[in-house]
Amino acid sequence: MKKIVLTGGGTAGHVTPNIALLPELKKSGYDIHYIGSYDGIERKLIEEFDIPYYGISSGKLRRYFDPKNFSDPFKVIKGFREASSLLKKLNPDIIFSKGGFVTVPVVLAAKRRGIPYIIHESDITPGLANKIGIPFASRICANFPETLNNLPANKAVLTGSPIRKELFSGNKIRGLEFCGFTANKPVILVIGGSLGSVFVNDSIRGILPTLLENFQVIHLCGKDKLDENLQKTPGYVQFEYIKKELSDLLDCADLVISRAGANAICEILALRKPNILIPLSAGSSRGDQILNAESFQRQGFSYVLHEENLTNITLLEAINTVYKEKETYINTMNHSKLLNSIDTIVDLINEVIEESKTKI
Known part of the structure; x- marks a missing residue:
């Protein structure tokens, strides 16, 4: 049996x-x-799939000054030792890395x-964690065509982002009932990201009385x-x-407001949901969400x-425009060339193994 x-x-x-x-x-x-951090969100998300999970030390590599910059390298060194020990024990045929420190x-x-x-690099430009691993990777999977320009040509493959199949099994009626909503009024789904966004939250709540006149x-x-x-x-x-209920909530949504993380917007595209993207500002990130959002805007998939x-005022205008x-x-998204990412990536995994x- 092959081990990954x-x-x-x-x-x-x-x-x-x-x-x-x-x-x-x-x-x-x-x-x-699965190898993740001791207590990161990945542990909680993976635990229900009955897969052996191993936690290691993890330190963040920052591009800006922070007192933790002095301690986190030691966490990375500890994580390296733990990972080395785990890989010696597990002896896998291959590793698939999605990114993160x-x-x-x-x-x-x-x-x-x-x-x-x-x-696998989700964003248009590689993040720092992936940049460290790219030189010795066997393949680098890219989400956007633009990303190929930033990767070694002999390793880069345009695969798109794997989309969870359960997202396509949503039921609108179940979603409305779960929320206690009526079927006679359109629904806006606001996604602030897994950690939440105070900025997006405050903006939505600031226009809520007006919004609820026409939407749920x-x-x-x-x-x-x-x-x-x-x-x-x-x-x-x-x-x-x-x-568990996310697929139902997505199915009952007439419009989605979201940050512009690559995986999130690819799921929105796959589900053909009219959307407004509010990317993290350049001051709060390395600017990857801005590039992601602008790519989708150029292709006619999103309002940014x-x-x-x-x-x-601008948020209400955006909502009214996109809904109108x-x-x-939807028609533009229907003409997008979505890739069969899952099959493509699994084929790559088999190919690299x-x-x-043959090199042994």
Whole structure:
């Protein structure tokens, strides 16, 4: 039996593509193991899939000054030792790395032990964690055509992002009933990301009375970001995080407002949902969400509202515009060339394993 180690963590976007691969990997007969951080979001997301999970030390590599910059390198070194020990014990045929800082010790340990690994880069430009692993990767999977320009030509493959199949099994009626909504009023689904966004949350709540005149609102606001004053507001429901019911909530949504994480927007595209993207500002990130959002805007898939332009007036204008033109957005998305990412990536995994056998 072939053995694979999946790794990735820090945010849900670094985990859900790995989850999307699980059914096909199991179908292909893989013995699957997962390496993540001790107590990151990846542990919680993976635990329900009955896969051996191993936690290692993880330190963040920052591009800006922070006192933790002095201590985190030691966490990375500790993580490298732990990953090396795990890989020696597990002896996998291959590693698939989705990114996030927990993957750095894993891919470095894989290089040291001569284990081939594949990296998946979701954003247009590679993040720092993936940049460290790219030089010795067997393949690098890209989400956007633009990304290929930033990767070694002999390793880069345009695969798109693996989409969880369960997202396509949503039921609108179940979603409406779960929220206590009526079928006679359109629904807006607000997704602030797995950690939640105070900026997006405040913006939505700032226009809520006006919004509820014409829409019902489902608000995924992030852990510890519920507004108790708005509980039991007719037409408005808020959740810290949704797992099992997400497909139903997506199915009943007429419009989605989201951050512009690559995996999230690829799922929105796959489901053909008219959407407004509010990317993280350049001051709060390395600018990857801005590039992701602008790519989708150029292709006609999304309406982009940058944080510096976000006001009550501009957000309401965006919502009214996108809802009015929703059929145009849906039609454009219907003509997008979505890739069969899961099959493509699993084929790559099999291909790299065969290549490594011929080198022995």
